[in-house]
Amino acid sequence: MKKRFALKLIAACAIAVSATTGFAQDTIKIANIVELSGAGATAGTNFKNGVELAVKEINAAGGILGKKIQTTTADTQSNPGVAKGLTQKAIDDNVFAIFGPVFSGSIMVSMAESRRAEVPNFTGGEASSITQQGNPYVFRTSFTQDTAMPKVARYMTDVAKLKSIAIIYVNNDFGKGGLDSIKKALANSSTKVVSEISTESGQIDFSAAVLRAKQSNADGIFAYSNEDESARLLRELKKQGWTKPVIGETTLTGQKVIDLAGDAANGAIAHVGLTVDAPVPAIRAFKAKFEDAYKYVSDHNGMKGYSGIYVLKAAIEKAGKLDRKAVAQAMKGLKVNTDKYPGALMYTEFDNKGDLDRMSFIVQVKNGKQEVIDMVPPLGSATKDVSKTLPAQAAGKK
Secondary structure (H helix, E strand, C coil): HHHHHHHHHHHHHHHHHHHHHHHHHEEEEEEEEECCCCHHHHHHHHHHHHHHHHHHHHHHHHCEECEEEEEEECCCCCEEEHHHHHHHHHHHHHCCCCCCCCCHHHHHHHHHHHCCCCEEEEECCHHHCCCCCCCEEECCCCHHHHHHHHHHHHHHHCCCCCCCCEEEECHHHHHHHHHHHHHHHHHHCCCCCEEEEEEECCCCCCCCHHHHHHHHCCCEEEECCCCCHHHHHHHHHHHHCCCCCEEEEEEEEEHHHHHHHHHHHCCCCCCCCCCCCCCCCHHHHHHHHHHHCCCCCCCCCHHHHHHHHHHHHHHHHHCCCCCCCHHHHHHCCCCEEECHHHEEECCCCECCCCCCCCEEEEEEEEEEEEEEEECCCCCCCCCCCCCCCCHHHHCCCC
């Protein structure tokens, strides 16, 4: 009897494995593990919507290697521990790739699980430390801080001509990494850091932080925080009559920040890796499609999720097979041209660490909207003045 039971159990397991294998062959399973509540809700929701828009388009066009993409979405609640657990659950579900989390603190914890299972993991997190761990399965859909900060530092020194700045940053992995990176980028410049002002994730009252910045007599502020907090900071700066430059990175001038800050956002300047207002045809097309689908204007996080799916498509097609290890290897040195993959939005190159390089922009908020005021070539480009070569460089044409 025991033998018959064992044989039945083995047969049942074989059927289950066969069904699972068949399912895996018919679809490409992607887990969207993002912040849908808590401090990262704005970033995570946009990222998720971008991913889903790209998946819908790719499936309508026949999928990848003839296979359709199937997505599931889970909310990290902006909690690193929850993100880790959800990543393990996705791995148990035999997903092909994971997208998210967006928050640097969460991906720093969860990517250990995707690495252990050898599952490609795409993140919108910007902390430099993410790709400094030597994880061969983690890839960015945004600039690392070590790529972005030299660009904004050059702007503050060479264009804004700031002799001194006060840095207001959020005290988490994202913010502390940004603080270290901007200080490093400014170390040999004529712009000196005269005050470092720490704030907390989810902070409501920024009156003390702004007062400290005013007391520093700095020529300008470098603001580096998450979306909701950036909006509160801008409102407080206006309330206290700050009139000097406020410069930051991508999150400072995101659409959600502009919506929340209102008039207080006008005048804010930021270096952005992605903006829906960039004068690039593929980006303008994305903006229209996203707004049509979700009835609001995407921020950079939506663009990260959307372009990331097309990067995965390019890597799978380069590998020529649905093999996670082969795809992770194909990501090393991957060059994505928008002639073949317009969903990548701009010509993009990846290095062997999972970091990307591409053109970027300096924007200023005017009348409640981002306006591109300068264009910045990739760090690896010899081009100094890209204003005349934007369409060609964005598409990857030399």
